[in-house]
Amino acid sequence: MAVFGKPKSVTCTCYEIGHTWTPSCLYASVDVAFVVFKQALKVYGTLYTVAGILKKRDLKYFKEKILKEIAQSVLFLTTNGTLFISFFCIWRRFVSLFYYPTTSFVPAFLGSLTAIILERKSRRGLLAIYMANVATETAYRMVLSRGWIKPVKHGEVLLFSVASAIYLYFFRKGRLPDQTKSALSFLVGKEELPITEKREEPTPRRHGNRLLNQLTQNETFQRINTSLQSTPKHWLCQHSYGCVHYVVKSFVKMFGLGFLVQGGVKLLGALPRMHKNPKAILHALIHQDNFRLGAFLGCFSAIFKTVNCLLRWLRNKDSETYGLLGGFLAGWSMLWYKSSTIALYTAYKLAEVLYFKGITRGFLPYIRCADIIIYSLSTAFVFHVAVLEPHNLRPAYWSFLLKVTGNRFSMMNRKLLEPLYKDAAKIAPDYWPDYDMRYTSLTRDTVLHKS
Structure with missing residues (x-):
């Protein structure tokens, strides 16, 4: 029988609250391990295979390294999920009560700490930034739901714009890590890097890839392209043709990329439904999110380049500070594709870059194992x-979380946690587990009566 204690603590068993699908703590851990393992194998098997193809890894990588990398990441995720429920039970036996601050935080911390040590060092930083991103957004949602603050209109767009401004200022100065510099070069063009950063001077290129080659065979396109190439170009600009051509070409390229990427994601999601609803494929290809991501990336690149070219024309000189204004204005292109995930990730990556710059200059201490x-x-x-x-x-x-645990996370009896947080069962207020009454005398009526 579960007995409610004083406020902010409850004296239920781990079966009654946590693993309600089985009274056995050991079986609960084994069950979660099995489910998480299967899902982790699907997630990381697909992720590493696709990443290897996109990065054009050689055959040696697929023969010798990919299986090891998949196995290590699968072990990491399986350990994280399994140890959470294991420590949940151990912690309950250790303290006898479930307290608000420690009900799940301590078990999750111990499980996560063990799991992340098992993951490759090269991935720890990415995982740390991603989870810090999720935690920050979660904290923001919590304070909003409690009415402590009011939401900031377009807050994620403003955050992204500020981060983009600082990023692209350092980009114009050529003072970013190689990986970040390479990504931004792809997005906004290496023509905006300092001349000393370029491996070679830009040369006119009429043929970029197969699709472009086919497109250039069209007479109308050739006429328009030639007209744009002949537009004026400032003598300080590093691009090959006229400034208008520089901007338009960038927009078209990045719009197409965004459309194809988002369209590919939608298409993969629609494939399982194809046999039941053939139109799902068409809807995936013309989904408005495809256009929105394309517009976001296209406008970001085009606005940044427009600002830099325009300022060179107006001031007749070049400056790294153009990256600040160009990056800030380009950031507002996120209005097409608002994403707190992208905004927070960009901000955290920027914080990481600034932190290491501070370490290099002796302003900040180096924290071991920070990730x-x-x-x-x-x-x-x-x-x-x-x-x-x-x-x-x-x-x-x-x-x-539901997918990777086979819905086990949704099977917790949050009605019992309402003394700790009144809205604990808000996500499923009518849910009640199908208990084995040999191991508990707890019923919905007894809980409602006590509350």
Whole structure:
């Protein structure tokens, strides 16, 4: 029989609250391990294969390295999910009660700390930033739901614009890590890098890829392209043809990329439904999100280049500070494709870049294992919220938790946690587990009566 204790603590068993599908703590851990393992294998098998193809890895990588990388990441995710429920039970036996601050935070922290140590070092930083991103958005949703602050209109767009301004200022100065510099070069063009950063001077290129080659055979396109190429170009501009051509070409290229990427994601999601609804494929290809991502990327690149070219024409000189204004204005292109995930990830990556710059200059201390600490604390916080108030999680992340655990996360009896947080069962107010009454005398009526 579960007995409610004083406020902010409950004295239920881990079966009654946590693993309601089985009274056995050991079986619950084994069951979760099996489910998470299968899902992790699907997730990382697909992720590493696609990434290897996109990065044009050689045959040696696929023969010798990919299986090891997949196995290590699968072990990481399986360990994280399994140890959470294991430590959940151990912690309950250790303290006898479920307290608000520690109900799920401590078990999640211990499980996450163990898991992240098993993952490759090269991935720890990415995972830390991603989970810090999720934790920050979750905290923001929590304070909004409590009415402590009012939402900031276009807040994610403003954050992204500020981060983009600083990023592209350093980009214009050529003072970014190689990986970040390469990504921004692809997005906005290496022509905006300092001349000393370029490996070679830009040369006129009439043929970029097969699709462009086919397009250039069209007479109308050739006429328009030639007209744009002949537009004026400032003597300080590093691009090959006229400024208008420079901007338009960039927009078309990035719009097409965004459309194809988002369209590919939608298409993959529609394939399982194709046999039941053939039109799902067509809807995936013409989905408005495809156009929105294309417009976002296209406008971002085009606006940044427009600002830089325009300022060179107006001031008759070039400056790295053009990156600040160009990046800030380009950032508002996110209005086409608003995403707090992208905004927060960009901000956290920027913070990482600035932190290491501070270390290099002696302004900031180097913190060993910072990625492990950030990941463990962030994941513990997110899991804590997933237990007590999952309605405040990012919907996509909650769906991920349900998928990777085979819906086990949704089977917790959050009605019993309402003394700790009054809206704990908000996401499924009518849910009640199908208990084995040999191991509990707890019923919905007894809980409602006590509450």
